[in-house]
Amino acid sequence: MVVAPLLRLPQPGLRCMGSTLYKSQASPMKSRIYSQICRLGGQTAPCFSTSVSRWQTETLDRTRNIGIIAHIDAGKTTTTERMLFYSGFTRRIGDVDEGSTVTDFLPAERARGITIQSAAITFHWPPGDGAESQPLERDPSVPKSTVSHTINLIDTPGHADFTFEVLRSLRILDGAVCILDGVAGVEAQTEQVWNQASTYKIPRVIYVNKLDRDGAAFGRTVREVSSRLAVYPAVCQIPWFEGGNGAFVGVADAINLQGLRWKEGEDGRSVKMMDLEQLDAEESSLAQELRRARIALVELLSEQDEAIVEKFFECDEDHLAVPPMDIIDSLRRCVLDQSSRIVPVFAGASFRNMGVQPLMDAVVNLLPSPPEAPDPEVSIGGVKGGLRRLLSGDLIVEQNEKASAPVKGKKKKKAALQADPKDAISKLQSCALAFKVVNDPKRGVLVYVRVYSGSLDRNSLLFNTNLHLSERAPRLLKMYANDAVEVDSIPAGHIGVVVGLKHARTGDTLLSYAGNKPTPPEPLTSLQLRPIDVPPPVFFTSVEPHSLSEEKRMQESLGLLLREDPSLHVSVDEESGQTLLSGMGELHLEIARDRLINDHKAKASMGRIEIGYRESGLGTSNAITKIFDKEVAGRRGKAGCTAIVEPIDETDVSDLADEDTLLAETIEGNQIIIRAPGLQVDRSSRNDEETSPLLPPGLDPSSLRAALQNGALAALARGPQFTFPMHNTRVTLTLNAEEHLFGNDTTTSALSSAARQATSAALRDLLTGPGTVMMEPVMNVIISVDEASLGSVVHDISSSRGGHILSLDEEVPSSATDASGSPAEDNRPPIDPKRVYAPPDPFETPSVGAEVPVSASRPRTITAKVPLKEMVGYLKHLRSLTAGRGTFVMSVDRFENMSAQRQKAVLAELRGGF
Template sequence: MRTALDRHLTHPLAAVRNLGILAHVDAGKTTVTERILYATGTTHKRGEVHDGTTVTDFDPQERDRGITIFAAAVSCAWDGHRINLIDTPGHVDFADEVERSLRVLDGAVAVFDAVAGVEPQSESVWRQADRHGVPRIAFVNKMDRAGADLDTAVASVRARLHPAPLVVQLPLGAEDAFTGVVDLVRMRALTWADGGETATEGPVPDTVLEEARRRRRLLEEAVAERHPAALEEFCDRETLTARTLTAALRDLTVSGDGVVVLCGSAYRNRGIEPLLDAVVAYLPSPADRPPVRGTQDGQERPADPSAPFTALAFKVTATATGRLTYLRVYAGTLEKGDTVWDATARRTERVGRILRVQADRHEAVERAVAGDIVAVVGLKSARAGTTLCARDTPIVLEPPGAAEPVVSVAVEARRSTDTERLSAALARLVEEDPSLVVRTDAETGQTVLSGMGELHLEVAAEKLRRAHGLEITTGRPRVSHRETVARGVTGVVFRHVKQDGGAGQFAHVVLDVEPLPDGPGGTGFVFASTVVGGRVPQEYVRAVEAGCRDALAEGGPLAGHPVTGLKVTLTDGSTHVKDSSEMAFRTAGRLGLREALRGCALLLLEPVAEVTVTVPEDAVGAVLGDLAARRARVTGSDTRGGAAVVTATVPLAELFGYATRLRGRTQGRGTFTARPTGYAPA
């Protein structure tokens, strides 16, 4: 009987893997990436984060700060397969980089700390991968740390992320004595000597043989419970062959019904080869993923080099040699010099060069085919989220989502002669990072830069100084407030009538405004129409909705902040035979909603964050008192490895400068992470 694995192996794209490395900050993502590049022969020296010698953290700020800021793409080969790998940031401020990467990936490796288990940002990136339907395998890193425990880490994965973890390895030794793993699928031991570069394969040691057999049995039962073909063999033979187990694990990974779990120590180069084997064996190729679907007409494009060309731009960077646009090619073939259709901007673009990316180095190639991740030179209008396709078969793909910025700073050039240069540099920053927003404050005339957090804005300001050579000053960070409806109004009538010679404008709308049902902290906007009898034609209804969105962006009557968390219903209206138009109804929607909002009871919302503080147990009292002074609502506390872990919901405005305060109250022993969770009444 031909299995799904057999059918998969015959596909021309079966030897390609597009995957990302996901994790909480400091879980070891970049070290795992560096060891993968070393193990595959792509690099000839092990890069270290603390030495600033990594391949993927090549930006000066990344090396100075010791964290990943920008998603970096690299390619390598393993066991006859080409692996396109994206190392993503772990800090919450750069979650949009992860979002754009996940949009174009086929699989991912989620890295967890063997001591801390699931941490706040690892939970966030897991949920992001869930939204995009990206299959994952898990790698429990830092098994050589004091307090490392595979079972505890797996238990936290099961409890907080709710997958079905399928543990395929048993660690040999613990903490400093961690020397290797038992491969439970093939029942063999893999050990690494100190300083050794490759694993030594041997029989399972007698000291752990019984435990290995018990865990292999548990793995077989868990797989048979979820996979029909494995269940059939398990019932017949009361065991599973390595081939059946591998094929079943692959099916469960691709379908999302299970998550294969491996372990190791990337820093000590232990467990990387089995991880690469698992990437090849279990994660999907482009051929295993469903065809991409257009957002407008629902047409599909299969992962086939002979299909009409279809690609999505997910990242844009400016380099000394020109503008690079990173593409995921979903279908068809792209050749150097081709002219393609920008379906988003509705214009043609010519591809000058195609580059295979190795972080900050590039290798020119003649063509890119379905399943490839490449960078191209020569595109003028493409942005992150742009669809590129063949002109005679247009399609528009869903772009990556962009989160709303929550923190803002005023930015100005120190020399008035640099004002124009600053404007151009800010425009380039926003082009490269769509999660940044630049606007001019209507009251003060200041240029305001908004982003996802304090660190995000610090990095952007430093880039203006370093990359663009600008001397700038920045104001104190301020959070971005929102306004919402606490109590709505019904039957607000607005007539837009304008007659000043020539064609006039006429639009009559009746609006109801109400809060969304998810409470005062809810965000979003819902528009509905209950107009009957064609009193307002459908194209005018859409214009009214566009006008309402314009009004929300302009700001509410409470304090001029954007309005969110409400539903607007168009209940009635009328038209004029000659003077009604989409423009007239858009204006009526905008002005009508502004008038309706003045009659509503409004609430001011402020962004809040979930904060996880890890401190010595003797400092818990001081930390709780400080959190209370910051208007925090403590939601839980726990003890892990002799340290206290406190979780709380805190207004984002109260977290400015918290890192310094926490270090002072805990003699430098306390750490914290924060991730925005939405808005709450201020």
């Protein structure tokens, strides 16, 4: 029996972040040393015996950029706090209930006990000075966790309202730890974040938490991992319940064939380690189960990894004789190769300080370093591919070929890059992603960036490909919680902070080019690192300043909110003049209100939360022709247009394009078709540009299309009867060159005005004919309840709320979840949970076996479609029905027409609210 301390405190005052060495008082000498290293590039520094490039490579290999993902209340922040404590970063364990955590630092987070915005923090495991102070050579016969590694950790939210926050954090991760509640198992939001991580091909390990709670079922959770997440769980640890069905006291390690036991009530820094013989003497049933776990682990790995099969035969086909280091190497290969679908599973109880240190060893041993991570996806000029293909120049060649190919209904672009693509790429100094913007009261606006290639240097000119403007980076920081040190450069694979950017927003791609050129060559200006689609907001509320003098301050505060969170939207109602703030859910808007008033000190008030309805026609309008003839700013403008409006179904994707069609495009749920019969558009000109002899001077088909499209979109922004935006509407604009063009008097502004007037008139024509109808958002709702509450919740959804139950205990793919999932995984065959090894759970009866543990609180899942209006305030009602145990997540499915009775009731409520 050995008592081994798992916490080795670092040298006093010495800390690190990535490749930056500095003391807690920000040693200037070490900052200068690091800056000199970055400038030297591949040269040999005089104070080092090895080359700088090799030193940087080894440092990068000992860096882990990981994230914590899970359903709400699974224990993400609690686990993060233990990691910080055991690594020596903090001297006391933070508590979510007390509001003393490091990563949940916002007042709203501490008040509610949930994570709202992702927090980035850095520590070293094992405790030490990070990769910089370690020898370059490592003994391959020992695990990587014997050498101190730098871990950049992102703690993400679990609430469904902050799904976009999780998405933008996942983009910059190389690996992730998915935490599961040992009582609830795989929950609804867990599946959603798992699918999102699959989209970015992020290697993951699973940590089953809360095994100290009554009803915890590790075996059932493992089987749910196979059935609901569609992966093979490689059980690396099994829980140790005292006497087989007593209190949770530790874990048994199937890799090293040993037991780890923590003492109840202590801080978890010391653990009693017992080998297999000692376990046979004290816990014989656990020892036998540990042998079965080792056999199952080796068998599972041998199905995917040839190297472990050879080791197995070398050990005379003895599963227990396979060396632990070979199993770790095999697990690492399988984790990095996601086609194997093998995910390691670990066990613990973070709140009781059990199982966290082995989890951190697994992070170092199994998850990839930045060079080993999957190639991040980039988009350039509408062409998607990997970052390595971009840096080799192949992606730009493909983009040029696509741009030079003629496309029907679109302007034929000229290949802007005539020089060698590799020459252009060689001048690209750095490529970085701004994944987080924080308004720090002391340092100002901090832009967190992940550098993907090259080196981001201080005072370099950064081109923002989203905003198409350049900003200089006056200061660069390496953040270590609240400590920071200025550096001259942030190398590839590392996370840092840029201070002083005035325009950069969350999700923007930043480039620096050789010679500090303000604008890189044309294709690179459209480069997007891991592009993300922001879902449409469904909740909105009005924001009003207390006085006119406070309006400017309020707009500035709203601008800061939008920079930090692009899933928020601000618009102005043309009719009422109100400023409207839109978000993803009730809690999302509540947090935005708190931050606006309390953090940014804006003197404003917010109205009640409303729902964004839509309007749609019930039939086809007559053809309406409008001639715009008016003098604007001293110049006469005259143009005409004919418009027809008709409804379309969301599933209608028919292409109505013909030789007279200039444009057929679907934007925000509406389809715009522009036809110009007899315009004689020539798409084979010498300059690769479209021309037409019938157009007046200064007007080309491209600007004609844009003007008519903008006019139609402006008219569709307000419905004719209920003033809600139009949806599922097709607008067909017809331009007759002889009747609607008037020589030099026809300008783009006149064409846009004519299109707007014609479309608005066609919409009003619907009122005299078929009429219009209101549409409301319908949500995909996944509700998790216990067995006892199932009946009352189903009755409430189907009768009181007008919802439609789709299934029980079965996930139904929806449009929203499909968009965030990985299409490649949908075609994989399902995994039979009966063939997956899982240890028996306490109190599991042999008659029921591996199917369902006997428990009155068996978790059940309800999948339904419910109108959004009925889901406002539903969380409180659900908790009253389920004694506080029910949870739900929802996402927008589609907009549906409302019945006459429901429309009348909603209108009466809206008018009563005003």
